[in-house]
Amino acid sequence: MTQRPHDIVILGLTLSSSWGNGHATTFRALLRGLKAEGHRVLFLERDVPWYANNRDFANPDFCELAYYEDIGAMLAEYGERLAQADAVIVGSYVPEGVALIDALNRLNLKRLCFYDIDTPVTLAKLRRGEEDYLAARQIKQFDAYFSFTGGPTLGHLRRHYGVPQSFPLFCSVDDNRYQPTGEPKQWDLGYLGTYSDDRQPTLERLLIEPARRLPHLRFVVAGPQYPDTIEWPENVERLEHVGPAEHPSFYSRQRFTLNVTRADMIEAGWSPSVRLFEAAACGTPIISDTWEGLSELLPDGRAIAIARTSDDVVAALTSVSNEALSAMAKASRSIVLQHHTGLARAxxxxxxxxxxxxxxVGIQPDRQKISA
Structure with a gap:
């Protein structure tokens, strides 16, 4: 370990439940990396029923996990720990996030930072005047803004919102848990993701339509909240939920996996999904929609196959040789294991x-409102 041990408190959406969100697996990989480097982490999670009823990781061995029911009680119990921490980091989509950030800013913290796992979505919300977990006026009160999205967005946060420092902090993968399993292939193309209105047209174009054209091939879509009105082809299997412990097996049984990106993240670019890194670590070739920065992370044609149309997917599924598939999987896995593990991100x-x-000590940030 080359860095001195740090004491970090994170107030995030969830660590305990991967149900319907990508935050839990992102935090798990990062926190395992921090533990491996000798750092101490307390993760504070709002106790809400939808995660409490679907917890798949309630007792982590790499950090302290605690739940709270309201902000006042949490501050009363953990106020001293927050004040002593080297850094306090608030995540995106935390319930009552605006009130929480205001309360934290009234404490004498050493460093208060924001980790936005949803940066393009957050900025789109702020442009619409929606401030359910972060207010525009609060951004410049942070000492730093850590962003799921890199590229030009980092400069925009500094220029437009006045945050002193902004850093990219992409998601990552726990390479000790995400590895090829060697299982036989069960599906030719699969997709793992919660239903989203803005992702569904891409899923229709890049998976459902190819499934209709290739009835002799096998497809799978895993994830919750898909409407009953969707007409799935007979060769598309539906799985309601695949927990993180089952992800390596799920990816390893696919000949290709599909990555689909939300519209706001496509517009911003430089927003890799955790599913990209998970699939690559499992040695599964990836077909993805396209956005700025993707080819810099995973070179098109060498480590990933970028698809814009149904024809592109059909061509990949019917024309790519086994040798080319193996080379693509090897290239993407090598890149991810070198640059995108939880240890690297920590x-x-x-x-x-x-x-x-x-x-x-005793100095609190300027709370003057700024325009969004």
């Missing part, structure tokens, strides 16, 4: 935290 986070000067 080192990036701590290195960036060390660039942030702690707040002077």
């Amino acid at each position: 080192r990036e986070l701590v290195a960036d935290l060390e660039k942030i000067a702690p707040r002077p």
Whole structure:
């Protein structure tokens, strides 16, 4: 370990439940990396019924996990721990996030940061005046903004919203858990993701239509909240939920896996999904929609197959040789294991935290409102 041990408190959407969200697996990989580097983490999660009823990881061995029912009680119990921490990091989509951030800003914290796992969605919400988990006026009050999205968005956060520092902090994969299983192939193309209105047209174009054209091939879509009105071809299998422990098996049984990106993230670019890194770590070739920065992360044609149309997917499924598939899987896995593991991301986070000067004792940030 080259960095001194840090004491970090994270207030995030969820660590305990992967049901219907991508936050849990992102935090799990990052926190395992922090533990491996010798850092101490307390994760505070709002106790809400939809996650409480679907917990698949309630007792982590790499951090302390605690639940709270309201902000006041949480501050009363953990206020001293928050004040002593080297950094306090609030995540996106935390319930009552605006009130929580205001409350934290009234404490004498050393560093208060925001980790946005949904940056393009967050900024789109702010443009519409929606401030359910973050207010525009609060952004410049953070010491740093860690963003799921890199590229030009980082400069926009500094120029338009006044945050002193912004850093990319992409999602990552726990490479000790996401590995090829060697199981026989069960599906020619699969997709793992919760239903989303803005992703569904792409799923229709890049999976459902190819399934109609290729009735002799096998497809699978896994994830909750898909409407009953969707007409699935007979060769598309539906799975309501695949938990993280089953992800390696799920990916390993696909000849290709499909990555579909939300519209706001396509517009921003530089927003890799955790599913990209998970599938690559499992040695599964990936077909993906396209956005700025993707080819820089995973080169098109070498480590990933970019598809814009149904024809592109049909061609990949019917024309790519087994040798080419193997080479693509090997290239993407090598890139991910070198640059996008939880350990790599933990080192990036701590290195960036060390660039942030702690707040002077007793000094609180300017709370002047700024325009969105």
